Amino acid sequence: MSEGAVATLRCRICQSPLFATFVDLGASPPCEAILTAAEVDQGEVAYPLHARICTECLLVQVPEILTAAAIFTDEYPYFSSFSTSWVAHAKRFVDDTCERLQLDGDSFIIEVASNDGYLLQHVRDLGIRCLGIEPTANTAGAAKDKGIETQVCFLGAQTAAQIVERHGRADLVIANNVFAHVPDLRDFTQGLATLLAEEGTLTIEVPHLAKLIELRQYDTIYHEHFQYFTLLTASRALALGGLVVVDVMELPTHGGSLRIYAQHANHARPPSPAVAQVLAAEKQAGLHTLQGHLGFEAAVASVKRGLLRFLLDAQENGRTVVGYGAPGKGNTLLNHCGIRADLLPFTVDMNPHKHGKFLPGSRIPVRPPSAIAEAKPDYVLVLPWNLRDEITAQLAPTLATWGGKLVFAVPSLDIVTPEGSPQ
Known part of the structure; x- marks a missing residue:
């Protein structure tokens, strides 16, 4: 590379060069890098917070200036259970999804990014075998204290294969509010597919870019969030692991989220009418074109x-x-x-x-x-x-x-x- 040259940023889905700006928020430190009293008198590093949009596949994304390992450390300060409304949301999800999929004591559920067991505690209470996968040791420790078996690691194709060898494949894989947090979408999505039984179901909850734009929620852009999804771009990301969307729900959480249901492409049921409806609404809002994201x-x-x-x-x-x-x-x-x-x-x-x-x-x-x-x-x-x-x-x-x-x-x-x- 010649002096002064800049490496080309590439899209996480399609590998196209990234040059179009969605929003540039200047420089900011890692959002969860809270400082101790001793650290407050020391220097602090701020990193560019410049969200781009791929002109080919339309994925809005922040370049991986900070790695996931640097962000999600063993002293990660976010514990999901401190929000009572979020714990209640998790319980409703577990009850509704287990009924919807007819899961029982013979079933197996894996949650990726299981944090402190805020969700899997409800699975445990139903008598369903479950496993958490969580990279931050301190929150995983809190889950273990609740009696929830938790594997401390980042999910990828390799770690997923090791987990399947020990525990088997899951009837339900839950990846709520983590799909935006992974810089290697291909490896992570292939890991999800590996965990999932042939006729199993994957659920993902992710903030909806349509609501972020409509309600000006720009503060949800930070270094922990590597990408921001519409249903269209989420579908394209899931395809990296051979997964297809079969249903979707619009939720009020996090200012407006999507709950996406996906299955292996070769075992997927026909998509529900809701899939076409959400895609049509996105298209109407201009989010299936580059121009609709600008401004x-x-x-x-x-x-x-x-x-x-x-x-x-x-x-x-x-x-x-x-x-x-x-x-x-x-x-x-x-x-x-x-x-x-x-x-x-x-x-x-x-x-x-x-x-x-x-x-x-x-x-x-x-x-x-x-x-x-x-x-x-x-x-x-x-x-x-x-x-x-x-x-x-x-x-x-x-x-x-x-x-x-x-x-x-x-x-x-x-x-x-x-x-x-x-x-």
């Missing part, structure tokens, strides 16, 4: 202006604002907007592993939820807006005692007076 940066700029205007006005008027939550999406928002502790002095989080630490990039302190009642702020900026109902219910009784209000930045600035608070 998102203007929407991103509008969200940024609205939030900064609110924070600056609040400060100038002597109003106090603190944060709620320390999610990955919040770090994208805060770093893209340049928000630091002068505008948001602290945030709180339910996860005790984050208390006493600092958000990456912004260096905003993370405190226990009790800090809100102690500070009695005028406003609470909710960073995990996808948990709006859950968090509103949690905070409403507390905020009502002094008339505090909730603030949501996405899809546009929304200031909410919880029920029972003085207007």
